[in-house]
Amino acid sequence: MRKVLSVILLMLLLSGAATAQDAVTVTLMHGWTGADNTEMLNTVFDRFNSENEDGIVIEPTALGWDDLFTQLTLTAATGNPPDVVMFHNTEVTEFVRKGVLLPVDDLMAATGIDLTGVPENVIELSMIDGEFYCLPGDLHPMNLYYNVDLVEAAGLDPDSPPTTGAEFMAWAEAMTITDDDGMVTQYGVDQPLGGSIGRWFFHTLLYQFGGSWLGEDGLSAVDSEAAHQALQYLVDLQASGVSSQGSGVGDISSFQNERAGMVLVGPWMVNSYVREGKNIGTAVMPTFGNVPATWTNTHCLALTVQESDANYLNSMNVVKWFLENYAEPGIKVGIVPVLPVALADPFWTDHEFAQYYAPFVESLAISVMEPAIEKYTSVFAFGGQSPILRNIEAAQAGDKSVEEALADMKAGIDELLLDE
Amino acid sequence: MSQSWRKDSLYRDGSLNWGRLTLYAILIFVAIVWGTPFIWMFVTSIKPDNEVFRYPPTWWPNEPTLLFYTRLFESFPMMAWFRNSLIVAVITTTLTLVTNVLAGYPLARMRFRGRTIVLLIILSTFLLPGEILLVPLFLGMVKFKLANTFFSIAVPAAANAFGLFLMTQFFRTIPVELEEAGRLDGCSRLGLLWRIFIPLSGPAIATVAIFTFVRSWNDFFWPLVISNTDATRTVPVGLAIFVGAGLSIRFGVLMASAAAATIPAVIFFLMLQRYFVRGISTTGLRG
Amino acid sequence: MSSLAKTLDKPAEAGWASIRNDLIAYAFMAPYLFLFIVFLLLPAFVGVYASFTKWGIIGDPKWVGFRNYDKLINSELFLESLQNTLYFVILAAIPLIVLGFLLALLVNQKLRGRNIARAIVFLPHVVSVAAVGIVFQWILERSSGLLNYYLGLLGVNPPINWLGEPESAMPAIAITTIWWTVNGNMIIYLAGLQDIPEELYESARIDGASSWQLTRHITIPMLLPINAFVIPLTVIACWRVFGQVFVMTRGGPQGSTFTVAQFIYETAFVNFNMGVASAAGVILMLIPLSFTVVQLRAMKVI
Structure with a gap:
């Protein structure tokens, strides 16, 4: 028994303590799991955290898609959902009807998000009853x-x-x-x-x-x-x-x-x-x-209804930055950005894999969700x-x-x- | 246990013992069948991507790599997940042992009102599908602001009745005479438990510890629901994210994560295993 | 073996002494009962209550009486999941019991290396269901899997699409389950074997009994009471099969491995219909209840 205890103690000592954070955090839940995806996204989030001078820090949570829908529903039921959630346009209606998502027209105007050049059908899907509830980031056609x-x-x-x-x-x-x-x-x-x-x-x-x-x-x-x-x-x-x-x-x-x-x-x-x-x-x-x-289907970013609106603008800034810097996640996850600014990013256009993605970009015109x-x-x-x-x-x-x-x-x- | 002749010998009276030989053959076959998946898991985990699907299967990669393991530890907070799992498993196991030893004593040895009912209610929870407890527990934890704490991950698991059942059965096998002798010496009930029952229950305690620790280490759905940051996330939940869901099945990554999750539990078992069969053997399962 | 009456205290006298005795007993149990009530019993009651409501987690439950149960009895999907689960119980429970017994006999023989064999067979017990699932997914893989390769060498052609055909998917899950959990039964039988007094064998040997006769006339009858414990426990565990299926087939192909536990999980956490899910949970609890009654009587606990 003593042997067991000493091993446990040793492991506890070795592993060190978790660090606390004081900055303004925006929690973001996404479904891009897997070693490659998580690593890649973490580098993108790290870049945001180091570039951003407003002191906003993204705190990401990765979950498999099914688990993400479960967690989103459970946390929304208890008034504690993540600030930003990234899922698919096809699920937006469901969570809008459940009262989980926030209409973002005002915030889009406040942060100056520009959707010019994004395929019309995707924009339509992002709006419900004439209001935007999510912002599309990419398409991934078969x-x-x-x-x-x-x-x-x-x-x-x-x-x-x-x-x-x-x-x-x-x-x-x-x-x-x-x-x-x-x-x-x-x-x-x-x-x-x-x-x-x-x-x-x-x-x-x-x-x-x-x-x-x-x-x-x-x-x-x-x-x-x-x-x-x-x-x-x-x-x-x-x-x-x-x-x-x-x-x-x-x-x-x-x-x-x-x-x-x-x-x-x-x-x-x-x-x-x-x-x-x-x-x-x-x-x-x-x-x-x-x-x-x-x-x-698409991936899109949406804001959730929170008890206080204090973090809405910060969250929207995160969304904006993420959409405009979509080229890197795009190429590394294997999805096609929809925002023209991301598609024109040299990271996307000059990447060695660009040739493989060309037919996928071409097929956007015939894609049906x-x-x-x-x-x-x-x-x-x-x-x-x-x-x-x-x-x-x-x-x-x-x-x-x-x-x-x-x-x-x-x-x-x-x-x-x-x-x- | 000393024997005048060696029973494990392949020879008896100078000639080959065919019955023994067959038994050895079966024993070896069993060891291969049960051992192979572990070996295959490990071998696959050190194969680079382009060797995994090689056909026919190879038992050692041309270029063994620890890439998946190093990524697991370098790019992911694997040590933090390990620490969290360990904290959770230690809390659950300790709490289970203390409460089960205490509660097992009266259930095994005392006659009191409501004993049958209490036993019946506790045992009937063996049948409870865990899935229907998940949401009520979750909502309760959030209500008391306990979500995402080690408390919320570890403590509910200690309510499981299996260990209590085992302890109760074990205590019943301890000779009444010992207890009576202790009482004549003026021992209180707590004293009896401390001086007579616990020292005699090493194997049972080890058995409950192994079962509880392993179950806690491998628990997935509850930690997944209740913890959502790396500060409290346990190994199985963290690995599910490392592995990912989706179509890009990469068996090397999968096997490395399976191996990494399994090894600590294997070590824990091997350390305690010599008590293990004895623990069950004397719990009087034969009633 | 001492019977229950002998191990318990003598009946306490009436009056204060008996109340004091009760108080002491409950004081010992208090810490466990607290955990039990707060983290098991209360949530379970909420779950049973939920089975009579319509509840989507967001918002409050609404009382609907027996409507969820009515829905289930008429749901083809639920009945199919019951049928699949029953099939799994038959496929897995019998080998788990018989093989568990045979393995215990084997590793109880005085053979060199039996301790290693014991440890190897027991090891899968400490592996999580997710790891077991993915390792067997890989071993059973259709075109590069280890099993099909060796079966191919033995002349099994074409390779079996283990997890891809309705006929072979449930047997594949059962094989995985047997590899994973037969050791639990093995250990229990082994414990029973070690409780059989050596003298019984010695005296029979002196009478010239063969080892088969020893097994037939001493070992098997002495282990019968253990069956009363192992069988119900194995059956109940098989009724609740979930993790392996969820990882390996997600209930497919064609719903052939779709079990009651997965029905509950999906109804609760994909469709967020807590009412129907809880009702299915209650049914899943009631079906093997008869087994438990048998079990408890056999163990003389009640």
Whole structure:
């Protein structure tokens, strides 16, 4: 026992004490977790803390997205939310209706934030009932990655990546390799069964075929012909044998493993692929349906309602500074800034990865977001309850027909929407 | 325990003992199956990114790296998380031991009104899903301005009934005669507990300490909800941020953080483990 | 083994002495009872109360009677989670008990290195569920995972998509759980084995019993009372399975590993429907209650 105690004592002594802070602190909660992201953001916050002469200090808290929504709700319920929260435009409505977020038009004017040049649809999403509730920082659309080595090995030209569904399928078939026993040793495309990537691809196809998530009545519209075509495409892709069928928990390891030629995912994978030494190329999402479209979401910064308004202006200054210095987090996290001043930042334009991001910037014009409804985090959840994920997976696995899956999906979404 | 012949020998009467041989083979197989995930976790944690997915799997990297560990300690307040976890685990374990030893005595040895009811209520909480306690506890902590303190992270865990159950069962196995002898000498109840029960309960106390410490060290959801700065954040919560959620699965980072979180608990267990089986063995689980 | 009556004091006399006796008993228990009431019982009561309300955490709870329970009984999702959990209980609880027993027998043999084997099998117990989950996610990985590689060498082709197919996901979770927690049962059985008096074996050996007969006629019957403890505890723990699932599959694929505990977690902290979540918690508590009654009787605690 004495041994145990002495070890404990030693560890306590070694670890030292926490330091206290007297400066004006602005607490900021964000969801960019992971070693790289946290390190990078900390350098950005450190820069702010050293540059800023008003004595404002940013105190960041990183949490996984699900945990962030939980913490934000819990802390708001007890009147102690962080000053600034960074999440996605799709969640803004929900937290505005819960009374968590602050309208910021006056503060924007006071700090001189200029949104000129930001895509119109993103600005619309940041406003509710004519007032701004958040400020968009970036977009991260889903596009095509391909492994240049595998593309060349299949006798394809890496400089002209597929732009249509037919070309995409031709590439996928050319890169699918089967051994003598009939075992697939290399897949054309690393498309998991369902999961978040499945949902985003379904979303992309849904809008490419001219559909949408919600109808005029405010209820789900996934029983449409477009939804039928979109899901049928996903089902056919799995059935064709060119797809890896990873598990839904973000499993795109075949591409990471260089055992799949292509993958459809957001810009945040660029860093990790390049760092792992893969010879990759990126291209705009091919058009599988009638019109070009691709999934996207934003990150945005919002202020929370506090018991006193003493810190609002400081918080807004932090937001402003952060938006204008978005290039570094942009390139390092793998997201595309929306503010022209950040996009023109040499850090962004001259970065060695800029070539990989070019298609992502180009695709902003065709990017479509999921509807920012009041029930967003329930309807578009990633957990086991989500009617969207479950039914996409069931259809892909052949357990439900496309009609059944879509009918069940609509029923599930409507139930969540109607639950008061 | 001295034996006239060596029971662990592979030979008996000069010839190979096939039964023994099979048992050894099974023992080795078991050790491999249970040990491999640990080894694989460690080996992956020292592989650079471009070697992790190498196929077929390799049992040693070409270029071993401690990069993920150094990043963990240099770029993240890992030492502060360790210290916080340690403070929390020590508070919880101490509080659990003191209160359980005290409460276990009357439950094991005294006849008093309400004994059955108290036992029944305490034991029924084994069934309680922790998730439904989270929000009421959180709101209570915030109300009393205790959120984000070591108190709020550590103290609720000491209400868990498992240790009390173990202590009660153990105290029941201590011979009544010893207690009666003590009483004849004029010992008070507290004196009996201090001079007779505690000295005889080393193994049980070690067992409760291990269980409580390990559970506290690994607790995730409650610390996640109640603490949100590095001043109080514990290792599992901190590592969840280091690991990150999302699609960029990097098994090297994941395995390094898993290893870093696991090692202190392993050390704690190895230090106390010789008491461990004895502790359970004499708790009279057979009723 | 002394029975309960013998270990307890003699009944106290009536009057002041008995009251004094009660006061002493409660004084000993006071510190624990304080913690217990404040941090377990009160929140639990709030939770049970919440199960009869509509409560979104922000704002005050509103009384709705049994509506949440009614909702649950008619919810396909909840019934499915019950079904999945039951499937997991069947998949995991039986191996946890049988294997726990066999492992205890093995490491109780007088073999060189058994202490090391004991420690190795016990080690997973100190690993957090998050670490267990990610390590097994990696081992079970479809294309570069360790398990599929060695299964491939044994001729299992094509590789099994462990966490990606509804048929294999729950067994994969069960395998992980067995690796992680079988040691708890092993230790308890081991303790029981060590409590069996050596003389029983000695006298049987003198009568010429084989080691199989020793196991069959002494060890197994002597361990029967322990089963009354191990079985309910294992079943209850399996009913509450959450962490492994949450880390490894998030309830997928196709909801095939979606369990009651995850239902509660998501309902409470994703949908912020505390009322329905609490009601599900109460149901999750009531289902294995029958097991506990059996357990407590078997242990002669009540």
